[in-house]
Amino acid sequence: MPTLAPYFGALGEFAQPMMLFHVVWATLLGIFIGSLPGLTATMGVALLTTLTYSMERDAAILVLICMYVGAIYGGSRSAILLNIPGTPASAATSLDGYPLAKAGRAQYAMGLATAGSAMGTLVGILLLVMVAPPLAEAALKFGSFEFFWLAVFGIVISGQLTGGASPLKGYIAGLLGLTVAMIGSEGIHAHVRFSFGYDQLNGGIALISAMVGAFGFAEVLTAISQRKPDLVTHSDESDRMLPKLVDLWRYKYTIFRSGVIGTFVGIIPGVGEDIGAWASYAAAKRTSKERDQFGSGSTEGLTAAETGNSAVIPGALIPALTLAVPGSAPAAVLIAALFIHGIRPGPMIMFEQPDFIYSVAAMLTYATIAIGVFGIMLTRVFVLVLRVPREYLMPLVFTLCVIGPYALTQRPFEIVVMVFFGIAGYLLRKMNYPIAPLVLGIILGELLDKSLRRSLILSDGDLTPFFTRPISAGFAVLIFVSVILSLAPARRFLARLVGRGAAREKG
Amino acid sequence: MRLDSARADQVTALVFFVLGVSLGIGGYTMDRLEVRQIHPASIPGLVPMILGVLLALCAIGLYLGARKREDGPETDDVSMGNLGFAALYTVIYALGLVGRMPFELATGIFITVFVLHFTYDRLAEGRHFAVWVGGAVLYAVICSAAVAALFRYAFLVRLP
Numbered sequence: 001m002p003t004l005a006p007y008f009g010a011l012g013e014f015a016q017p018m019m020l021f022h023v024v025w026a027t028l029l030g031i032f033i034g035s036l037p038g039l040t041a042t043m044g045v046a047l048l049t050t051l052t053y054s055m056e057r058d059a060a061i062l063v064l065i066c067m068y069v070g071a072i073y074g075g076s077r078s079a080i081l082l083n084i085p086g087t088p089a090s091a092a093t094s095l096d097g098y099p100l101a102k103a104g105r106a107q108y109a110m111g112l113a114t115a116g117s118a119m120g121t122l123v124g125i126l127l128l129v130m131v132a133p134p135l136a137e138a139a140l141k142f143g144s145f146e147f148f149w150l151a152v153f154g155i156v157i158s159g160q161l162t163g164g165a166s167p168l169k170g171y172i173a174g175l176l177g178l179t180v181a182m183i184g185s186e187g188i189h190a191h192v193r194f195s196f197g198y199d200q201l202n203g204g205i206a207l208i209s210a211m212v213g214a215f216g217f218a219e220v221l222t223a224i225s226q227r228k229p230d231l232v233t234h235s236d237e238s239d240r241m242l243p244k245l246v247d248l249w250r251y252k253y254t255i256f257r258s259g260v261i262g263t264f265v266g267i268i269p270g271v272g273e274d275i276g277a278w279a280s281y282a283a284a285k286r287t288s289k290e291r292d293q294f295g296s297g298s299t300e301g302l303t304a305a306e307t308g309n310s311a312v313i314p315g316a317l318i319p320a321l322t323l324a325v326p327g328s329a330p331a332a333v334l335i336a337a338l339f340i341h342g343i344r345p346g347p348m349i350m351f352e353q354p355d356f357i358y359s360v361a362a363m364l365t366y367a368t369i370a371i372g373v374f375g376i377m378l379t380r381v382f383v384l385v386l387r388v389p390r391e392y393l394m395p396l397v398f399t400l401c402v403i404g405p406y407a408l409t410q411r412p413f414e415i416v417v418m419v420f421f422g423i424a425g426y427l428l429r430k431m432n433y434p435i436a437p438l439v440l441g442i443i444l445g446e447l448l449d450k451s452l453r454r455s456l457i458l459s460d461g462d463l464t465p466f467f468t469r470p471i472s473a474g475f476a477v478l479i480f481v482s483v484i485l486s487l488a489p490a491r492r493f494l495a496r497l498v499g500r501g502a503a504r505e506k507g
Numbered sequence: 508m509r510l511d512s513a514r515a516d517q518v519t520a521l522v523f524f525v526l527g528v529s530l531g532i533g534g535y536t537m538d539r540l541e542v543r544q545i546h547p548a549s550i551p552g553l554v555p556m557i558l559g560v561l562l563a564l565c566a567i568g569l570y571l572g573a574r575k576r577e578d579g580p581e582t583d584d585v586s587m588g589n590l591g592f593a594a595l596y597t598v599i600y601a602l603g604l605v606g607r608m609p610f611e612l613a614t615g616i617f618i619t620v621f622v623l624h625f626t627y628d629r630l631a632e633g634r635h636f637a638v639w640v641g642g643a644v645l646y647a648v649i650c651s652a653a654v655a656a657l658f659r660y661a662f663l664v665r666l667p
Contacts, residue, residue: 051657051662053662054661054662054663166572168565168568168569168572169569171561171565172523172562172565172566172569175558175561175562175565176562178554178558179526179530179555179558179562182530182554182555182558186551188549188551189540189543189545189549189551191537191538191540191551193537193551193552193555194533194555217597220593220597221590221593221594221597224589224590224593224625225585225586225587225589225590225593226585226586389626391621391622391625391626392622392646394593394621395617395618395621395622395647395650396618396650396654398597398600398601398617399614399617399618399650399651399654400654402600402601402605403610403654403658403664403666403667406664406667407658407662407664410664410665412605412606412667415601415602415605415667416602418601419597419598419601419602422597423594423598426594427510430510430511431510431511431515431516431519432511448554449554452553452554453548453549453550453553453554454549456546456548456549456553457546457548457549460546460548461546461547461548488572
């Protein structure tokens with residue numbers, strides 16, 4: 001049974017002036033980026049990764065985690081004041097946040113979003129500390145057969161849950177990501193694949209350059225081509241920033257449930273904060289006494305959405321740290337950053353870096369405290385942030401998109417990769433393809449490829465162990481059922497079956 | 508053609524089908540490294556072959572689904588002029604200007620023109636021409652100098 005002692009020890013280690021300084025600026029920058037519609041947490045973490053190469057390991061990871069937490073929280077500002085989610089994670093927030101703002105309760109809505117985000121992250125941190133160490137230990141039982149299925153499971157589930165009405169587009173995005181991962185020298189025989197004689201492709205496609213393109217450049221194009229939204233900032237006299245404790249106490253079950261739902265959604269590979277928010281929102285709506293107010297300014301709905309999306313952050317880091325499988329797109333960038341800074345996430349993390357999981361939990365805690373403090377104190381400043389003209393901000397963001405990936409290897413080729421993924425990412429997004437499975441595919445491609453071929457060498461080409469080893473069999477059944485249930489004819493058949501059962505009960 | 512339309516899905520399905528088939532053929536014809544006597548189940552083309560088949564199957568599914576689907580009302584509020592300019596100009600900067608002249612100069616030109624293009628309506632709103640241009644140039648000089656200094660001196664990067 002894991003204890004909290006190492007976590008408190010890590011909290012003490014980070015209580016240094018320099019580390020606290022990093023917490024302050026990185027969280028503020030995160031909130032700033034998250035607040036601006038079009039700029040997402042993934043873009044913020046990817047761009048900041050390029051700025052942390054020369055930093056000391058713990059400071060660099062702390063900065064990235066503060067950016068991640070700050071940006072997810074910051075998205076609530078524009079969701080409430082502009083009715084445009086600053087990040088996709090805040091889409092559910094705008095449903096009730098914007099009506100509250102229009103009713104003159106903008107400050108109260110922002111206060112509630114702050115409290116919800118902080119508590120959601122704290123619930124997630126607690127689960128991270130409790131779940132990650134035993135999960136890492138359990139993952140030691142994984143062989144190449146299980147890692148193959150884990151990679152397939154990640155792509156299938158991510159594609160299905162982020163694909164919305166069309167899981168097929170999610171699967172295609174995942175397959176495209178895996179295809180990108182096939183470029184360059186493969187990990188077993190060092191044979192170079194799909195380089196077409198172009199030496200720059202021998203090393204494969206760098207994840208950071210692809211992510212900066214797909215999230216940074218694509219978002220610059222999106223932001224600059226859309227109309228300017230209307231800002232709602234008026235408040236009536238009864239509006240207050242600090243939520244009443246009695247309100248929070250009233251929603252204690254909603255907060256706890258949303259925190260747990262968010263964390264577990266985070267654990268599912270490549271799903272992310274937006275699904276965490278929607279799942280928490282739906283669960284709160286189902287059980288709420290004020291469900292008729294949901295969508296028209298419900299404080300409970302707002303709390304559920306913000307608690308849910310923030311709890312995904314620690315949840316997404318659980319598989320990222322213990323299995324090297326990201327729970328969300330920003331977590332995928334974090335994995336790349338961990339490798340850059342000499343940390344190897346995966347089942348061996350509890351042996352190689354036994355305190356690292358607790359350090360991450362401590363970093364998340366400091367970031368949470370920072371969003372709590374800034375969220376309450378700097379409301380007016382963040383309203384000003386929303387007034388920053390994007391015509392001035394976007395060229396600067398794009399300049400960083402160009403120079404950031406270049407700085408990684410000092411090869412102009414990285415700029416070409418960034419531009420390619422930027423345009424492809426923009427087009428795919430406009431055609432309603434989710435980007436998270438694509439990212440997951442790029443990061444899991446090598447694991448899937450190596451695990452499959454290594455397993456086949458071990459079994460001498462026999463496929464049976466893929467279906468007879470207990471964990472492998474479990475994954476195989478789960479994947480099979482998920483894929484079947486995502487097919488339209490199977491869903492129609494199930495709906496008919498349920499309908500017939502209900503009619504028989506009535507009769 | 509709308510990018511979220513059924514027609515666009517049919518066209519992309521065709522592209523993905525060709526990509527899938529090419530990937531499958533690429534995997535099948537890939538060197539099997541017999542000279543190195545590797546295990547036949549570990550040939551480098553195995554996963555690309557599987558991915559190619561799956562992508563082609565998904566593309567067929569996408570095409571059939573798109574044929575039955577009807578387009579809903581357009582919800583996206585995109586200015587094609589702004590998008591076209593931004594896409595073209597950013598690509599010109601990233602692949603044309605950077606590396607062919609000092610980074611500070613390329614970035615300064617890029618930011619100045621970008622800001623001037625997207626704030627052109629300020630002139631009509633009564634802003635003085637010199638203030639409009641001067642503001643954009645000043646902003647571009649500060650930004651390009653700051654970014655260049657950050658990467659050159661703080662991160663020790665040899666700028667392109």
